[in-house]
Amino acid sequence: MSAGRTGEVVVSLRDVRKSFGDVEVLRGVSFDVRRGEVVCVIGPSGSGKSTLIRCVNGLAKVNGGSITVMGREVNDPRLDVLALRRSVGMVFQQYNLFPHRTALQNVMMAQVTVLKRPKAEAERVARALIAKVKLEGKEDAYPGELSGGQQQRVAIARSLAMNPEVMLFDEVTAALDPETVKEVLNTIRQLAADGMTCILVTHEMGFAREVADHIYFTDRGVIVEHGPPASFFAEASDPRTREFLGQIL
Amino acid sequence: MDWLADAARSLNEATGITLTYLYDGYDGGRFLEGIVNTVLLSLACLSASLVIGVVGAFARGAKSAAVRWLVGGYTELFRNTPPLVQMYFLFFGVGALLPTVQNRWGFEEPMLGAWAWAIISLSFFAGAFNVEIFRSGIEAVPRATVEAAESLGYTRLQIYLHVVLPLAFRVCLPALNNNLVNLVKTTTLAYAIAVPELLYMSNQIWSDSLNVPEMMVTLLLLYVGLVGVLVWAMHRWEQAMRIPGFGRSAA
Ligand SMILES: Nc1ncnc2c1ncn2[C@@H]1O[C@H](COP(=O)(O)OP(=O)(O)O)[C@@H](O)[C@H]1O
Numbered sequence: 001m002s003a004g005r006t007g008e009v010v011v012s013l014r015d016v017r018k019s020f021g022d023v024e025v026l027r028g029v030s031f032d033v034r035r036g037e038v039v040c041v042i043g044p045s046g047s048g049k050s051t052l053i054r055c056v057n058g059l060a061k062v063n064g065g066s067i068t069v070m071g072r073e074v075n076d077p078r079l080d081v082l083a084l085r086r087s088v089g090m091v092f093q094q095y096n097l098f099p100h101r102t103a104l105q106n107v108m109m110a111q112v113t114v115l116k117r118p119k120a121e122a123e124r125v126a127r128a129l130i131a132k133v134k135l136e137g138k139e140d141a142y143p144g145e146l147s148g149g150q151q152q153r154v155a156i157a158r159s160l161a162m163n164p165e166v167m168l169f170d171e172v173t174a175a176l177d178p179e180t181v182k183e184v185l186n187t188i189r190q191l192a193a194d195g196m197t198c199i200l201v202t203h204e205m206g207f208a209r210e211v212a213d214h215i216y217f218t219d220r221g222v223i224v225e226h227g228p229p230a231s232f233f234a235e236a237s238d239p240r241t242r243e244f245l246g247q248i249l
Numbered sequence: 250m251d252w253l254a255d256a257a258r259s260l261n262e263a264t265g266i267t268l269t270y271l272y273d274g275y276d277g278g279r280f281l282e283g284i285v286n287t288v289l290l291s292l293a294c295l296s297a298s299l300v301i302g303v304v305g306a307f308a309r310g311a312k313s314a315a316v317r318w319l320v321g322g323y324t325e326l327f328r329n330t331p332p333l334v335q336m337y338f339l340f341f342g343v344g345a346l347l348p349t350v351q352n353r354w355g356f357e358e359p360m361l362g363a364w365a366w367a368i369i370s371l372s373f374f375a376g377a378f379n380v381e382i383f384r385s386g387i388e389a390v391p392r393a394t395v396e397a398a399e400s401l402g403y404t405r406l407q408i409y410l411h412v413v414l415p416l417a418f419r420v421c422l423p424a425l426n427n428n429l430v431n432l433v434k435t436t437t438l439a440y441a442i443a444v445p446e447l448l449y450m451s452n453q454i455w456s457d458s459l460n461v462p463e464m465m466v467t468l469l470l471l472y473v474g475l476v477g478v479l480v481w482a483m484h485r486w487e488q489a490m491r492i493p494g495f496g497r498s499a500a
């Protein structure tokens with residue numbers, strides 16, 4: 001656990017606001033994520049967690065405030081959104097692999113198409129990453145032939161292949177069988193240990209307590225409370241946090 | 250093939266059934282030319298209509314309202330008017346408006362001949378349906394899959410080519426199949442502007458050899474064969490595109 005929270009700021013949110021129609025889903029969210037940090041966002045369903053991280057890579061447009069990634073303003077209309085997305089990896093609850101391509105091809109495709117890496121190099125990177133997420137032997141399997149946990153690890157490898165500055169995880173174990181949750185958490189644990197900057201939306205409180213440097217609790221579009229895991233879980237005082245933790249623990 | 254010619258000749262002597270294209274060199278040549286031209290016409294229109302479908306479906310999702318409107322107008326017009334009227338409109342209407350060019354003997358002639366207009370009009374006709382077919386396939390591609398590609402930094406065109414189109418293709422192959430079979434059948438309309446395709450050449454044969462019933466049966470069977478080949482090829486294509494494990498419910 002990196003105490004003190006020093007180091008280069010990779011992602012910075014300042015008073016981020018986001019509405020769908022009349023409904024304000026994010027009502028002024030601010031926080032910083034520094035290089036190598038793992039930040040967990042927890043909170044009840046519908047509190048805006050997915051929207052929050054979708055704003056970070058420009059999948060959703062914010063209505064107010066500012067988000068910067070490596071100093072680039074996401075809200076800037078002149079932003080090169082493709083360059084932003086190359087530096088931000090995103091892993092989804094439903095994996096969202098390309099079903100018509102094998103595991104190896106899923107990890108190779110964007111390297112070749114987006115980064116213009118030579119095929120041979122892309123394949124070398126892809127094979128190494130597939131080994132890293134412990135899926136050797138599954139290179140030629142199609143997503144439909146893999147378990148949820150295996151698909152999710154391919155999805156993580158696919159994002160890592162782009163050498164992102166930061167990885168976003170949106171409840172990536174929520175759709176998995178209990179046995180396979182552990183495989184995916186192990187992969188993320190390994191990433192965190194390697195120093196990857198991560199923003200993790202999760203319901204796995206044990207895991208958050210273990211890997212997070214900092215925990216943010218959101219409810220109805222605001223951050224209610226935050227802190228390092230040890231103090232957060234022991235001392236969270238807001239009744240909304242207590243109620244949420246009471247339900248989930 | 251001499252035995253075939255001999256058999257056809259004996260058949261003629263014994264029963265009066267006249268299959269001149271099997272033993273008469275001149276009719277045989279015309280008949281073969283008709284088959285070759287129909288195959289060429291079909292292949293040209295199949296490819297062009299697929300290109301129109303792919304490009305049109307992409308343009309239907311364009312940012313520019315004018316582009317979307319243009320493609321929408323085109324598909325409505327060509328799906329809701331008779332293909333023969335379209336062919337006449339293009340050949341006699343638009344064709345007459347185009348400037349003429351000098352051919353190599355120094356005569357003025359239309360810039361585009363019957364062949365070109367047949368290919369253009371039939372491709373536009375089938376292409377309009379292909380646009381709608383691809384569009385329905387595209388709509389079946391989950392938004393989440395597209396977002397995954399967006400998150401990896403793909404451009405809109407790259408997403409279309411590498412993710413959306415390959416998935417949409419698989420969804421719409423049965424409908425595409427129908428439309429392409431329909432297109433091969435519709436190539437007979439080129440007869441109306443004197444493209445020497447199979448129906449046109451057969452007409453020449455039955456006018457000279459007075460074997461109308463025989464030629465009608467021959468034509469019908471030949472089109473069964475041609476469409477059969479197409480259906481077989483599409484089926485092979487469908488097999489080749491099958492994805493292991495795809496369509497199974499999510500784990
Ligand atoms: N595209 C959208 N259009 C309209 N409302 C949306 C959209 N996406 C999310 N919402 C709404 O925003 C709120 C927050 O959603 P979300 O960010 O998915 O929450 P969480 O991930 O915390 O469960 C919900 O009330 C949801 O219905």
Ligand SMILES: [Mg+2]
Nearest residue numbers: 049050051171
């Ligand atoms: Mg969510």
